[in-house]
Amino acid sequence: MSKVLLNKEDIGRIITRMAHEIIEKNKGVSSLCLIGIQRGGVHLAGRLAARLQEIGGQNIPVGALDIALYRDDIAVRKEQPVVRRTEVAFEINNEKVVLVDDVLFTGRSIRAAMDAVMDFGRPSAIQLAVLVDRGHRELPIKADFVGKNVPTSIEETVKVEFEEDGLEDRVVLEWV
């Protein structure tokens, strides 16, 4: 069973709104950089950056972060998570880093991502932007920018699909 939560148009509107919120909160886009978490977060960060550039008229550095090596469940997983590319080709010291992910769930990925970011330097602040917050946090983590809050049951899955992966932009809630 499944239900479409957001379609292509919804996602486009949300990205525009979030871009405005980010500018609002940071009073502009200077000293700002975006780092997307592999894999969905990377696509999202790219789109956010483009929108920010349109609005703010300034180039925003965008990076990709793979958190496989920082996860806390390596000892209990059946298989090792695939190690993907991490590309942070810019200085983050004293910058404001906006971490971007598609779905915020337990908060463990964000914990790992913050550790990974810290290994690249000492940002002046880390903020979090997510497309969907589905609740069920296991760590004291809260997003600064949320596209849509979706109350879910723990058995359900939230699937985010992007054109960059050859699919149609949409967010789907699935359950058995």
Next chain:
Amino acid sequence: MKVVIKNGRVIDPSQGIDGVCDLAIEDGKIKEVKSEKSRGKSQKHENNRGTKEIDASGKLVLPGLVDLHVHLREPGYEYKETIRTGTTAAVRGGITSVCCMPNTNPVNDNSSVTEFILKKAASEGACRVFPIGAITKGQKGEELAEMSIMYEAGCVAFSDDGRPVMDSLMMRRAMEYSRILKVPLISHCEDLALSAGGVMHEGLLSVTLGLKGIPPQAEEVMVARDIALAELTGGRLHIAHVSTEGSVALIRSAKKRGMADVTAETCPHYFSITEEAVGNYDANAKVNPPLRSRKDAEAIKQGLHDGTIDVIATDHAPHHRDEKLGEFDFAPSGISGLETSLGLSMRLVDEGVLTYSGLVEKMALKPSGIIGIDRGTLRPGAEADVVVVDCSREYRVDAGEFLSKGKNTPFGGWTLSAKPVLTISLGRIHEWE
């Protein structure tokens, strides 16, 4: 004591017997072999009181086997095997005479060691033991050992097994000298320079396993040398554990030239398995000479079939479990073979390589002839060395059940069908389920 083994298929090539017969034993000697036809008439006159009757219906009754090549390890390496455990294992394998190689510690290169072995065998042995003396003192290949004194003490042949006589002149002298005793020199044919450091057959497998190979030629050049020296000296030569196609060809051509004093043996592992048994560094498949190629194994079978190879011996070489565990390079060579020899060799009959009579010739009659003992036969008056073999039930080889201290076998888990169920040795009847 009287024993009659009834209704078994008696195989005795020394008398040309192959048929269902009753075998009568009295006072530790063979009394007679009665065929089905003659049985009916004589039965009435028979006094059956005090006679133990053994029903061997559906089973083979053979003369006790004679093994020309056994390492009993005593004295010196009792942690590997003793005369007691080695002979007990032999009897379990249907072998009632074993010739033990001299590479003990001290080496059997003088009559006091020979006497020790025979005394120990008389008090503790489960079967007859015939010692083989060293050709040279300490098997060092430098000075001749006191062959005739050892012969008088009971040695039946001479060999520097495991440490071949590399010096051709020394080997020539030994062959010449041994003529006074009319005993064979048993030659472990290996050119130590060619085989140096080698631990398995040389070929693609040795290269890809990263193990140093021993080319077949390491054996063949010495087989050729020893045949040439036998030709030169007129000495008797018995070539031990033949493993290669080339060796078979050399021996075949020597025999064709009429060299009756050249005989040869092989071992069950050289026709049953190949270098592949080394697998992933299984030290139980490490043996010297090494397990060879499929082609070599086929040539060995051909050599057995056409009579080039006279004898099947075990080269029983027991080792302690710990010695075979660890680095393949450091593990000692050898297979514990007494308890699988008959089962493996019987496969040759199934494959049509040998007949039952042919097999008994190779494992009992011919070896007896080579060392000049009156065994390996069921002729009336001969020692009552007998083995009853059940070929009807398959069983799994389990090294843990070996009576030998040496559990080192590459045949663990194999399914065989021929199994001795009763062996008569030294007047005692050993019976197993």
Next chain:
Amino acid sequence: MGLKSKDLIGIKALDAADIEQILDTAAGFKDVLGRDIKKVPALRGKTTVNLFYEPSTRTRTSFELAAKRLSTDVINFSVSTSSVVKGESLRDTALTIQALGADFIIVRHSCSGVAHFLANNLDASVVNAGDGTNEHPTQALLDLFTIREKKGIIRGLEVAIVGDILHSRVAKSNIYALKKMGAGVRLIGPPTLVPDVLRDLDVEIYSDMEKGLKGADIVMMLRIQVERQGKGFFPTTVEYFRNWGLTPERLAGAKKSALVMHPGPMNRGVEISSDVADGMRSVILDQVTNGLAVRMAVLYLLAGVRE
């Protein structure tokens, strides 16, 4: 996703997909090595033991650093400082190390088959860092990684391996790996050191260096053990260099874009001239750097195998 065995004993047991996976993972780790903070917490709490029965600085250091950068604790257990010299059996030593709680045992030994033996006897993941003349799988993997990095693809390349193939575990692992990945392999050297039977592995064999190098994309030189010259494998190192030493003139016979590799340590003037070793086509130092990334990838992937 994941390797099939808890151990890395040799390339023989891997398939092309396994190799590809290790190389892909290594690419991720090469990124890590370019950062200021080169350490990741991936294997925090695990213990790595370097069990070296043969002296080795390069390989041991590379494994040690790889293990440390994955945040494992590392213990070096070498022949000179341990009970090995007192004659403790291989199995007892290994069981002792396992009882100390090792998760990874990196083993190097002069006898072929030792890594196999340990893997069969231990629960820990065993990584072969070179066993006798059998295999040295991480060296082959780092060589392939370097080739793929420089050439983009391995399939279809012609790789010439020059030197003591018979005694070289590096060569063996590379032959298996290159064949599995679809490269052509030529072996070049004196017949005493290049066994003909290797033709059965679908490789070409040359004793003439010029002929063998013609059109090669990669020239992989092997270290010549100087000790072998007295043993009849070749008369002298001088004659060896004259016949099989890699000089700029000989290298000119290979493709213009050909790369020169060497597992190190090099004998300059014996198997390779300094002009070539330090020349533009040499990727010898890249191999060292890539070795770290590949070894990190191997440890990381093995940690994910539950048997």
